[in-house]
Amino acid sequence: MMRWNRWLLPTLLLLGSVRPLQAQRRAAAPLVLGAYVQGSFILAHTPAVQHLAVSHPTGFELNLQRQTTGAEPWHTWYKYPKIGLALVYYDYHNPVLGQSYAATAYINKALWRTRRQELNFRLGTGVGYFPVRYNPATNHKNTIVSSGLNATLQTRLEYDVALSEQLGLLLGLGLNHYSNGATTKPNFGINLPTVLLGLNYHQQRPFRPLNSAPAPAPAELGRSFLNVSTSMGWKQRNTSDNRRYPVNSVTLVVGHRVNRKSNLMAGVEGFYDRSLRAQLRDTARAGDQLPDVKKAGAYVGHELLFGRLAFVAHLGFYLYNPYKSNKFYYERLGLKYHFTERVFGNVDLKVHGGSADVIEWRLGVKL
Known part of the structure; x- marks a missing residue:
C-alpha cells in the first residue's frame, strides 16, 4: 500500500x-x-x-x-x-x-x-x-x-x-x-x-461546562437511510511474494438512527481479492478447473457517533464463497467520517477470526 x-x-x-x-x-x-x-x-x-x-x-x-x-x-x-x-x-x-x-x-x-x-x-x-x-x-x-x-x-x-x-x-x-x-x-x-x-x-479543575442544558435530539433520530460505497485495499500474499495485490468491494447498506449515539446497520457486499487468484494458480495442476475467488456476504453492524465521526463495528457471513480460503465469517473495525451530509469515507480493518485480512479505504454516498 x-x-x-x-x-x-x-x-x-x-x-x-x-x-x-x-x-x-x-x-x-x-x-x-x-x-x-x-x-x-x-x-x-x-x-x-x-x-x-x-x-x-x-x-x-x-x-x-x-x-x-x-x-x-x-x-x-x-x-x-x-x-x-x-x-x-x-x-x-x-x-x-x-x-x-x-x-x-x-x-x-x-x-x-x-x-x-x-x-x-x-x-x-x-x-x-x-x-x-x-x-x-x-x-x-x-x-x-x-x-x-x-x-x-x-x-x-x-x-x-x-x-x-x-x-x-x-x-x-x-x-x-x-x-x-x-x-x-x-x-x-x-x-x-x-x-x-x-x-x-x-488548566481548569474542577471542570465547569459551558452549556449544561440537555442538547436537542438530532433531526435524523428514528429515520432510516441507504449507504452505497466501494473500497480498495492492497495486501501481500506471503513472504516469498513481494507483490501487492488489489482487493475491492462494493457494499449496499440499510441504516437506522436508533438514538443520539448510535446507528444500526445491515448490508450486503461483494469482494474481489486478486491475491486469492494468484494463490490458486500456485497450487493448481495443469488443466484444473479453478473455483471463483469472488465472494459475497451479508453483515450487521453498529456505528458509534461523534458528530461527523463514527466508530464502526461489523460482523459478516459469506453467502457466496466457492474458494474457501478463510473462515465463513468476517469482522470489521474502522472509522467513518462524513465530509458532507451525503459523502463519507472510511478506513476499515477487515479481519478473519482475529487475523487481519486487509485494510479497506472506502468512499461512499448516503441516500
Missing part, C-alpha cells in the same frame, strides 16, 4: 474533532497536559510470536487534551469527553524489535467524575513507526513487524486524583496494538498490555 494512505486513519479522527475544537477555542476550552511512564509485556497471541514475548518493553508518553465544553450537541450526550493527541515511545529491550514511535489521536470519556477525581476510558488510533523490522536476510526472526509504518489502536482505563488544585496523579491500565493490516507479511502484529504512571496538569 502506498505510504501516504496509512496516515488517513488518524487523520479521520482528527477531522472529526476539527469543528468542535474550533468552537471550543471561542469558549476558551481548558487544556490538560500529561506525561506518563509505561511498563508492558508482549502478549503471545499466536505461537509464531512466542519467541519474541520474552522482554518487558518500557515506554514514555506526552499528550495534550482539550476538554469539550458543550459547544457541540454530542459533547453533552457523552458527558463532556476530552479530545487528545499523544506521542508514545517504546523500547522493546530486544534487538529483533528495537524501538517504536507513535502519534495517536483519541477520545477520553469520563466514566465517573468528582471535584478531585476522575475515572476515564480512552480510545484512540494513529500511526506507529518501527525503525527495526522483518528482513529475510538480516532479521528473519521478527515475525511481528514487516513494515516501517503501522496502524496503532489504543484502549485504556485511567484514574486521575488531584495532588493539588491543578496537578493530578494518573494511574492507568491499557492495551496498545500495532499492525499493518496484512499490507506486508509477516504481520502477526504486537499487543502490549500496559501499566501507566504519570502526572496531568489541568
Whole structure:
C-alpha cells in the first residue's frame, strides 16, 4: 500500500474533532497536559510470536487534551469527553524489535467524575513507526513487524486524583496494538498490555461546562437511510511474494438512527481479492478447473457517533464463497467520517477470526 494512505486513519479522527475544537477555542476550552511512564509485556497471541514475548518493553508518553465544553450537541450526550493527541515511545529491550514511535489521536470519556477525581476510558488510533523490522536476510526472526509504518489502536482505563488544585496523579491500565493490516507479511502484529504512571496538569479543575442544558435530539433520530460505497485495499500474499495485490468491494447498506449515539446497520457486499487468484494458480495442476475467488456476504453492524465521526463495528457471513480460503465469517473495525451530509469515507480493518485480512479505504454516498 502506498505510504501516504496509512496516515488517513488518524487523520479521520482528527477531522472529526476539527469543528468542535474550533468552537471550543471561542469558549476558551481548558487544556490538560500529561506525561506518563509505561511498563508492558508482549502478549503471545499466536505461537509464531512466542519467541519474541520474552522482554518487558518500557515506554514514555506526552499528550495534550482539550476538554469539550458543550459547544457541540454530542459533547453533552457523552458527558463532556476530552479530545487528545499523544506521542508514545517504546523500547522493546530486544534487538529483533528495537524501538517504536507513535502519534495517536483519541477520545477520553469520563466514566465517573468528582471535584478531585476522575475515572476515564480512552480510545484512540494513529500511526506507529518501527525503525527495526522483518528482513529475510538480516532479521528473519521478527515475525511481528514487516513494515516501517503501522496502524496503532489504543484502549485504556485511567484514574486521575488531584495532588493539588491543578496537578493530578494518573494511574492507568491499557492495551496498545500495532499492525499493518496484512499490507506486508509477516504481520502477526504486537499487543502490549500496559501499566501507566504519570502526572496531568489541568488548566481548569474542577471542570465547569459551558452549556449544561440537555442538547436537542438530532433531526435524523428514528429515520432510516441507504449507504452505497466501494473500497480498495492492497495486501501481500506471503513472504516469498513481494507483490501487492488489489482487493475491492462494493457494499449496499440499510441504516437506522436508533438514538443520539448510535446507528444500526445491515448490508450486503461483494469482494474481489486478486491475491486469492494468484494463490490458486500456485497450487493448481495443469488443466484444473479453478473455483471463483469472488465472494459475497451479508453483515450487521453498529456505528458509534461523534458528530461527523463514527466508530464502526461489523460482523459478516459469506453467502457466496466457492474458494474457501478463510473462515465463513468476517469482522470489521474502522472509522467513518462524513465530509458532507451525503459523502463519507472510511478506513476499515477487515479481519478473519482475529487475523487481519486487509485494510479497506472506502468512499461512499448516503441516500
